[in-house]
Amino acid sequence: MATTDALAQAVKDAVDSNAELLDRIQGDIWSHPELKFEEKKAHDLLTEELRRVGFDITPSFVLPTAFKAEFTSFKGTGSGPTVCFVAEYDALPELGHACGHNLIAEVGFGAALALKQALEATTSISGRVICMGTPAEEGGAGKALMMKGGAFANVDVVLMVHPSALNDIAPPFLAVGKVRVRFQGKASHAAGFPWAGVNALDAAVSAYSSISVLRQQMKPTWKIHGVITKGGSAANVIPDDTELYYYYRAPDNAELEQVRRRMEACFQGAALATGCTVDMDWQGGYEALLTNTVLADTFREHAQALGANFSERQKSSRMVFMASSDIGHVSQRIPTIQPTYEICSAPNHSREFASAAGSREAQAPTLIMTKALALTGLDILRNPDLLPEVVKHFRERAGSSP
Secondary structure, eight states: OOOHHHHHHHHHHHHHHTHHHHHHHHHHHHHSOOOTTOOHHHHHHHHHHHHHTTOEEEESOSSTTOEEEEEEEOOSSSOOOEEEEEEOOOOBTTTBSTTOHHHHHHHHHHHHHHHHHHHTTOSSOOEEEEEEEOOOTTTSOHHHHHHHTTTTTTOOEEEOOEEESSOBSSOOOOEEEEEEEEEEOBOOBTTTOGGGOBOHHHHHHHHHHHHHHHGGGSOTTOEEEEEEEEOOSOTTBOOOEEEEEEEEEESSHHHHHHHHHHHHHHHHHHHHHHTOEEEEEEEEEEOOOOBOHHHHHHHHHHHHHTTOOOOHHHHHTSOOOOOOOTHHHHHTTSOEEOOEEESOSSOTTSHHHHHHHTSGGGHHHHHHHHHHHHHHHHHHHHOTTHHHHHHHHHHHHHHHOO
16 A cells, blocks of 8 residues: 555656656657647547556547546545546647647646556545546637536546746636627729728728727736738729738636727727728637636645746746636636646747747656646545635635636
8 A cells, every 4th residue: 555655756656657658649749730620640649548558538528539538546435536637739720739739738648647557556545537638729619618518527626737938837828809800891993983982901900000009008918919811802992891800818707898898999990980881700719717726836836846946036037928728718617727837938839839849858847747737636636625625715716706
């Protein structure tokens, strides 16, 4: 029978002994990038390897390229908590794994396997370990769709990490919405009869400029970014049909609505000024990440004991990584953490970051994160006082969220 300290060591030893396997898996995913909802190769690779090491597999779980790998340990009385480690594996168009989802898959796989192997070494701890394969984080809201389909039912905590350019125990992943804006005017010859036309490109440019001016009055945590996706096709024709596409972000849904109203005024003003009509298609996005502080503190203790630095000084001295993720949807309903960890100085969604995500140098910090995440899961299973504290904190935070 393993002692408590021996169990923690067993977790770390399991990660080390599986390091070559984990590197091979992430390398295969990195070398074969697949876009959202098309991750068949990654799905098959991960499910085959998880089955081989003893997990019960549900392939194509809720979504065609999602999966659930499960291990249950019944020891003593009661079934114990359920700990879910998340694996992502979709890539970006043209850039490949420029957000490091190959490493997220590695950590999710490795942490679940290490915790499973540690539980097999004891006769005193009950619990369920899940590795949840979640496709389409990059714009597809895979986790939100899986949550709606019941994939996370009966899960007590959700644990994952995300590679980045800095270590942040509670990164401000923002709520995000999307809008597609269409201006319609009237075509006419741009030289012969310009007065007979109604210029939809002028409306698009006016709207774009208004959004740019709006940024001066925005809070630092509000973000708007967009492109003109359709602007006309001939220089001598007054454009009668143009389109813009925007993302907008804020720390929570209430502030997101404030941003939405300000943007709407810009679009309506552009239409009024140019005589065009405007149609706005406001689309759902991702909810903000609600970090569970109790889980985050537990993870921080393990990560720093392993040599990682999550100090406030480091966080304040570097640029804060403000993005959005579908893990936010999960975190608003189940206690969740998604710390970021440094693999390079390049920003996510860059070619330099894609190279770093597949590099040998990324493996050392990734294995530390794997150990820290698995040890956090172990604490949930073996400490009967920890999960109630996690749940209490979650209910307090979730209840206060707008």
